[in-house]
Amino acid sequence: MEEPSTAALLRQIADSVGSRYLNLAYQRSFSLNVFQMNAVELIEAAQRVKDPDQGMALMMEKNREAGVQAHRELNRHVHNFVSSALTLVEHTRIFMRKHYAGTELLAAYEKQVTATFVQSPIAQFVQGLRNYMLHRGLPNSSMFMKFMANPGATDGSGAMETGVHYDTASLLDWKEWKPVARAYLEQAGEHLDLHEFAQEYMTLVNQFHGWLDATLVAHHQSDLQELGQFQAQLQAISPTKQPAYAVPVETPDSAVEPFEFTSQQTTKLSQIASDLLSKIREVNFQQTPQEFPTERPTTPITDRDLIGPITFWGQEASGEAAFMFIHHEGKSYGLSANDYSSLDGLIDAVMKSAWARASLSREFVEKAFIDWSRKRFEADGPAFAVALSSSAQKEVTAVDVWAPIANMEVEVGFDFGPVRIEPITAAVMKHLRTSAPSPRLEQEEEVTELFQKLRQEIQGYAAAVISMEAEPTLAQERGLRLAQDAVGLLRFFSPAASRSLLFSSVALIGAEYIPTSKRPFENVLMRWLGRDSSWGCGPERAVAGWLDLRSD
Template sequence: MAVANREAGSQTHREVTRRVHNFVAGALTLVEHTRKFMRKNYSTTPMLDRYQAKIDADFKDKPLVGFVQGLRNYILHNGLPNSEMYLHFQSNPDRVEGGTLETGIHIRTLPLLEWREWSAPARTFIESCGEVVDIRTFAESYTHSISSFHDWLQSELDQFHSADLEELDRLQESLSRLEAAAKPGPAAPVGAKVSSGEGADESEQEFSFARSRAAALDAAVNALLHKVRKIELEPARDDGFPSERPIAVTLTDDEIISVPLVWVTDTGGRRALVIIHKDGAHFGLDEETFAEMQALTESVVKTDWAHRMLSRGFVEKTTIKWLQDNFQAENTKSLAETIAKDGRDAVRPLELWAPIANLEVQNSFTVGPAEVATITKAMIERLESQALSFAPQQRDSIVGLFNKLRESVQGLAAVVFRMRAEAGRIEEEGGVVAKTIVAFLRFFSPAALNFPAISANALLGSEFVPSSNLLILGDGSFSYKEAILAPNMPGWRISEGALKGMRPGLDAVGGLVRPEGLSAFALAIRSSLLLFSTGTTFANPIERLSYSLSSLEALLLRHSAEPADFNVAERMGLLLTQDRAEREAIARNVREAYRLRGRQDISPLLPREMGSVATFVRCAHNVIGTALWNVDRFGTVSDFVNSVERLRSQSPSTSNRNQ
């Protein structure tokens, strides 16, 4: 601030302002890239749910986060904020130097608050700062929270991919050994015999492990057995008030048919899984040891036969049972033999029926590896008769169970998946297949094209139907109201005639149910279908827009560095029409969709805006459908986009012939 340093001070001022611009721009870039990365790579895994829950807990409606993200939009629309250099002197007669001198750069809050587009949390942050926003304070606080989040995310991803990372380490070790073996070594003496040996390449039949693998499993589980320790439980904490919730069920020791597995916190503050209760004491595994057991489980299910027929839950349960049975035993059994024997006993041909909420079908039909069929009255009656013949003494309980089944699932369509496996494995494999097929079906549902209608078709129990539950009390009176808040949620019935029209599309999506072996373009279409389908389940139009736009970006952008709104608008127009005026109308509609997606307020959309969303959803559906019909023509998204771009130079007649 000294006169002699004026030029240096001005340059510092400009540099700080430049860095503020880059900071908030980078903040939003990181948010978008992380979101796209997670949706692209983890859309069908529990990892995405944990990621979103963490985002909601750490960042949703937080004033600081709202301010940083809002400042990016402020700079984009208004220019750089009104910052100023300052000098502050604080007198202090008790000090030799007479006081302290502070200089810096801050942002005036009053000009900021004149902008009307701040979100409520962002405005709260600005108002809490008083007259000025200190740049260093908000930048450091935001950076700390983002760094903490990404440390958490990296840790979660490392844990999620622990088996893959271990496999990578093993492959790298194998490669190192192969490279070492490839190096010239000392010549063997004349007449010496070379042993072929036995190792990981030894063939494995169903329900048997190669000797080398069996030995490794038994060594690993015996190491785990020595890590089972006594767990001193942390005393239960009293939160200070009794609960008014009614007790749903009370269990006694006689009703517990197996040893309960319970995660607890010990007296040292460590998390542990109690697996053994003996002589009034508790024994179990620390979190680190449990992670070792999970690695052992992954090594088992990587074998071909176990991967096809056994679930991770089955292997984990068998391993825990082995630890329980062999705890403090003089001689231990072979875990490899135990898994093979128990697996042979548990594996059999099975059918998984996954009911679909609010869907009825006239005739059954196939979609990829599964079938969609009706849970008929005759089917439930047949199952009830079988149950009664097995346990006639429990007639009342069985009849009550099947009456509940009639009420909840009879007449609904279900995804039917068949395989030879144990029960947990068909739940794992069939559950993913069923969820994917239901998502694909939603793409052909009436709700997919008719916004603001939303789809309530999902695996039964996971459907979302927004409702209101209100209790109104008055003098000597009360009322209780339940109401569905989404009237545009009709059930869906697929007749034989409707099925004929859907059949070509169902055949196309059937090949996308399993991702293994798909081309990069087919995987992009699969991701696009799942995103668009998820959007049909949301009543909030902004959420519907967000998923629909993301589904289009998966198909119409060569890479994440391409400007999204411009290229999506241009390429949608090229795909949907050759008329210039219609293309421009489509481009305006897409730009409106991006604008609406960025709205930060919670006010409802105007009727005109709702109509714009409806138009956009129909156009998006048509684009995804066009890509689906051409799934076998292109290998990558870039190939598809290049073909779309070539439509720009074609005449209408030529384009119509080639589509």
């Protein structure tokens, strides 16, 4: 029997039921993701107001504007939450009826919907709330603060409770509630907490879609097995070919050792890297013409004068931009700008592996490809996935990133999410000095002055410390992002956070700013008006000028 050709196998893969199912499942995931992210945003916003410290600050008269805005934001999140909940319901119903009409799977789905949602008080309330907001507007809600005394306490001790809740009486005035939803409201009492119903409904939806995903996979088990066989045949006759029409069924990341790729990932990476390698060509950069000959003494640079490989962007004689990264036998080789953009596809494929996302930067993967290309340009070598794994094993290590914080001191260290806030003590500075590489004799004085300057600038302040296992570039990038986020959140606890007239100067060192005037708007405005006193202007132009200075 004649073996099928590569083209025939690709057609079989594209036309297979398993391939079509995987593509449809991917499309269906978008509606679920929209709902989940809206639910998470609502829960997080409600949780912030439920924190007594933050809730009490927002309800103080001096912070009235901030409290009103927080209240508005919660209503916005509720609107997005209930709207996306109904969107998910409709999209899932249409998906099932369109693709599984007349099957036992559709009957099982509708039965599960009835059991999960139709008789569920929380589900019927959320779906009814969407219709309420559509026809009646926003429900009556209020921010509250109350003191709950400890049961049996005689010393007056207790706990403060804050949050945002709905007035159930006004909700019950609407006549369109279904009986189950009305019973839910009646059992809630005088008020209904936003955080509680959002969390409860999200849990219910996630459980249902977990069941639906497992049921669909079981229904298509034979189709997926057939697809896997087609892909195995394709890889057997053309190892570098990977079908572009279907999402491959891959080994879970949890089953793969660190610094290793699954067989499917290795195949795909090899294909993309080999395609890029085949596009490397000689590049001839356009020489910049000189207006007149120069008599300045010049020193020609030869290959022997170069320290390490070089990379260079330039313009070829044809006018096309090119990236040169290989210098071989007096000639330059590289990729055109269009071919270089394909490198993003290789990096994206690498980042689908969990260990790579956690420990490698995009710059590291690009450099690994360049190094691999230089070696493969002259001789055969390992596949790109193998070379990248080997390079990552050498470079990835446990790293502590310290980001000093200006204008902030702490007595002792404390954990703040994934970040630890630590004081930069004299002992820390001494350890930094002793752990640094020993300088050359002629540089000893300069290094001593450098560390003395560091002591003056950062000793005694706090630092955001982030621990991770990563290569140096990613550690620096991710550490800086986490430090910026942590300091931004810490500023929320500053007295200046709730008052527009105050200013918090706490920031990462190098990004801090301390205003020199308590009336910046008036002073800067006068500066702007003083630019040209020969003509006047209205307030609109004055404000525009102030904003122009701000942008400067």
